[in-house]
Amino acid sequence: MSEVLVVVDHVDGAVKKPTYELLTIAARLGEPSAVFIGSAAQGAQVAEAVKAYGAEKVYVVDDAQIKGYLVAPKAEVLQQLVAKTSPAAVLIQSSAEGKEIAARLSVKISSGLITDAVDVQAGGITTQSVFAGNFTVNAKATQGTPVITVKPNSAAPVEKAAAGAVEQFDAVISDAAKTAQIVASQPRQASGRPELTEAAVVVSGGRGTGGDFTSVEAFADSLGAAVGASRAAVDSGWKPHTFQVGQTGKTVSPQLYVAAGISGAIQHRAGMQTAKTIVAVNKDEEAPLFELVDFGVVGDLHAVLPAATAQIEARKG
Amino acid sequence: MNIVVCVKYVPDATADRQFKSDNTVDRVGVDGLLSELDEYAVEQALQVKEKRDGEEITVTALSVGPEKAVDAVRKALQMGADKGVHVLDDAIAGSDAAATSLVIAKAVEKVGPVDLVVFGMASTDAGMGVVPAMVAERLGLPQVTLASVVETQGNQVRIKRDGDAATEVIGGTLPLVLSVTDQSGEARYPSFKGIMAAKKKPLETFSVADLGIDAGQVGLAAAWTQVEATAARPPRTAGEIVKDEDGSGATALVEFLASKKFI
Numbered sequence: 001m002s003e004v005l006v007v008v009d010h011v012d013g014a015v016k017k018p019t020y021e022l023l024t025i026a027a028r029l030g031e032p033s034a035v036f037i038g039s040a041a042q043g044a045q046v047a048e049a050v051k052a053y054g055a056e057k058v059y060v061v062d063d064a065q066i067k068g069y070l071v072a073p074k075a076e077v078l079q080q081l082v083a084k085t086s087p088a089a090v091l092i093q094s095s096a097e098g099k100e101i102a103a104r105l106s107v108k109i110s111s112g113l114i115t116d117a118v119d120v121q122a123g124g125i126t127t128q129s130v131f132a133g134n135f136t137v138n139a140k141a142t143q144g145t146p147v148i149t150v151k152p153n154s155a156a157p158v159e160k161a162a163a164g165a166v167e168q169f170d171a172v173i174s175d176a177a178k179t180a181q182i183v184a185s186q187p188r189q190a191s192g193r194p195e196l197t198e199a200a201v202v203v204s205g206g207r208g209t210g211g212d213f214t215s216v217e218a219f220a221d222s223l224g225a226a227v228g229a230s231r232a233a234v235d236s237g238w239k240p241h242t243f244q245v246g247q248t249g250k251t252v253s254p255q256l257y258v259a260a261g262i263s264g265a266i267q268h269r270a271g272m273q274t275a276k277t278i279v280a281v282n283k284d285e286e287a288p289l290f291e292l293v294d295f296g297v298v299g300d301l302h303a304v305l306p307a308a309t310a311q312i313e314a315r316k317g
Numbered sequence: 318m319n320i321v322v323c324v325k326y327v328p329d330a331t332a333d334r335q336f337k338s339d340n341t342v343d344r345v346g347v348d349g350l351l352s353e354l355d356e357y358a359v360e361q362a363l364q365v366k367e368k369r370d371g372e373e374i375t376v377t378a379l380s381v382g383p384e385k386a387v388d389a390v391r392k393a394l395q396m397g398a399d400k401g402v403h404v405l406d407d408a409i410a411g412s413d414a415a416a417t418s419l420v421i422a423k424a425v426e427k428v429g430p431v432d433l434v435v436f437g438m439a440s441t442d443a444g445m446g447v448v449p450a451m452v453a454e455r456l457g458l459p460q461v462t463l464a465s466v467v468e469t470q471g472n473q474v475r476i477k478r479d480g481d482a483a484t485e486v487i488g489g490t491l492p493l494v495l496s497v498t499d500q501s502g503e504a505r506y507p508s509f510k511g512i513m514a515a516k517k518k519p520l521e522t523f524s525v526a527d528l529g530i531d532a533g534q535v536g537l538a539a540a541w542t543q544v545e546a547t548a549a550r551p552p553r554t555a556g557e558i559v560k561d562e563d564g565s566g567a568t569a570l571v572e573f574l575a576s577k578k579f580i
């Protein structure tokens with residue numbers, strides 16, 4: 001069976017959940033191999049994590065030489081791994097960085113690129129949700145080694161013990177790939193809440209909060225949810241841009257999405273329309289978001305959310 | 318100094334966007350416009366020029382697309398770009414991202430030795446957000462992408478961007494590929510003067526042959542990816558909507574969440 005290369009998404013060797021989703025999908029296409037680009041010292045720890053989700057092999061690529069450069073070196077690493085393993089496909093997470101690595105790789109290896117897949121079936125048939133979620137498209141790569149980027153929450157990770165055989169891979173990185181450099185980096189502060197794109201429940205606030213997110217945040221915490229925001233809330237400076245859900249913000253695909261004080265413009269809907277269950281709280285019963293909801297409350301969010309939060313806390317006991 | 322800014326002509330996102338029977342996007346039956354996100358690219362290209370007062374700088378707006386795509390180029394000229402290039406060829410219809418990036422890369426080379434190629438962060442139709450990286454790869458250039466702040470000095474470029482894990486400053490040396498987000502600053506409206514001036518600006522149309530591309534390298538038949546099926550999402554079944562009266566809304570909401578096992 002052919003290998004399927006899965007690029008490991010991690011923070012300092014801590015493997016993130018979308019990687020397990022990719023490994024689960026990879027098993028439908030062939031034999032999953034994890035590609036870890038990071039500190040060689042963390043290779044064993046990463047291998048331990050990914051072998052529990054079906055990684056038969058783990059290629060450890062020491063990034064000491066390329067840390068601090070952008071995506072070009074990582075695309076070179078993958079190009080060399082593709083040449084070595086002739087995989088059935090390369091799967092990468094659909095983050096901004098993941099898509100750019102995939103883009104450069106696909107040109108290098110003259111292979112079809114599909115981005116933002118929400119499902120991949122045996123044979124490499126992908127499903128994409130396009131035009132703000134109004135259309136579902138099935139596509140496939142017809143040339144070369146399919147390079148597919150997959151959105152978080154596209155598969156439930158399945159635990160499956162595998163060999164997880166570690167292999168050091170020494171890539172040769174060109175000087176040309178090291179021309180754009182990270183000059184300074186300020187890590188984002190952890191909020192203690194789940195990460196927006198990975199969360200099972202997301203509660204977002206819009207202009208209707210009037211800038212006071214207290215009731216949105218308290219309600220989110222009662223559900224163990226991530227907090228998001230509309231662009232209007234972000235542009236008003238109420239929340240940083242990293243909170244923005246929508247076309248030019250994050251795409252979320254949670255089990256439950258709650259929109260409070262958000263009207264439901266097409267650009268916002270583009271980022272949340274694939275949520276399994278949608279709830280809105282808005283004082284305007286004509287708000288377009290109500291067309292999408294499974295459940296809606298016409299009312300003032302500053303009254304509805306605190307009352308709901310209190311009842312949820314009471315139920316939890 | 319030569320700056321090329323890439324502008325895509327896209328179906329209006331607020332209109333009823335459709336696919337044709339060959340699973341390609343209907344770009345004719347729907348109203349189109351310059352992708353809003355590329356207006357930010359035009360703005361940044363113009364700002365780089367304006368901030369480098371005294372240097373000889375030409376900003377060329379480039380679009381690849383059907384006849385009407387020239388409207389995207391015109392809008393950029395009205396905003397202040399100096400020259401326009403429209404790559405128009407029936408052979409291009411149905412191209413995937415790879416072929417699109419090939420056409421753009423060849424067109425950039427034809428414009429002349431280029432210092433800066435500016436892109437929007439993503440188109441507003443397919444929205445893959447990959448064309449800047451693909452063009453950079455094809456031109457053998459570095460890329461600094463998703464900028465919210467752009468500064469250039471001499472041949473140095475610095476951008477600021479808001480990544481998932483960190484806010485970063487990225488540095489690069491010209492020539493390079495740049496993409497900018499909608500956080501980079503409002504795009505200007507064309508003034509009346511700008512609209513009149515645009516009519517006299519040079520606007521060239523190229524075919525793929527003019528760019529030295531074999532027609533067999535582009536278009537639907539040459540695509541490395543193939544769309545097999547498209548389906549409109551079934552309309553959501555109308556959900557339950559309650560009016561909040563005396564706190565009843567919260568109770569109904571909590572009961573709904575409990576019935577779906579979210580609590």
Ligand SMILES: Cc1cc2nc3c(=O)[nH]c(=O)nc-3n(C[C@H](O)[C@H](O)[C@H](O)COP(=O)(O)OP(=O)(O)OC[C@H]3O[C@@H](n4cnc5c(N)ncnc54)[C@H](O)[C@@H]3O)c2cc1C
Pocket residue numbers: 205206207208209229230231232233244245246247248249250260261262263264265266267268271281282283284287299300301302353354499
């Ligand atoms: C190129 C482009 C990209 C964009 N990208 C994005 C994006 O990524 N994400 C995004 O969100 N937007 C995006 N937008 C903006 C989008 O078009 C809308 O302007 C934006 O989503 C509106 O945010 P909002 O719903 O919070 O505000 P509004 O549309 O002003 O809606 C506020 C809502 O709050 C309700 N309300 C007011 N007070 C209360 C109260 N006390 N209780 C309950 N309800 C109340 C009102 O009835 C109203 O429905 C983009 C726009 C463009 C042009």
Ligand SMILES: Cc1cc2nc3c(=O)[nH]c(=O)nc-3n(C[C@H](O)[C@H](O)[C@H](O)COP(=O)(O)OP(=O)(O)OC[C@H]3O[C@@H](n4cnc5c(N)ncnc54)[C@H](O)[C@@H]3O)c2cc1C
Pocket residue numbers: 113114115130131137139323324325326342352354355358379380381382412413414415417435436437438439440441442443444445446447448449542
């Ligand atoms: C719904 C849908 C899904 C698709 N899925 C795929 C897929 O999975 N794989 C694939 O290979 N192709 C796919 N395509 C085709 C692909 O999107 C087009 O080839 C497209 O021109 C390039 O990608 P993009 O529009 O997503 O551009 P993006 O990468 O999102 O665009 C980034 C920037 O590049 C510039 N740019 C892009 N296109 C042009 C242009 N024609 N002229 C000038 N500047 C431009 C603009 O500055 C733009 O802001 C899809 C198309 C549609 C409509």
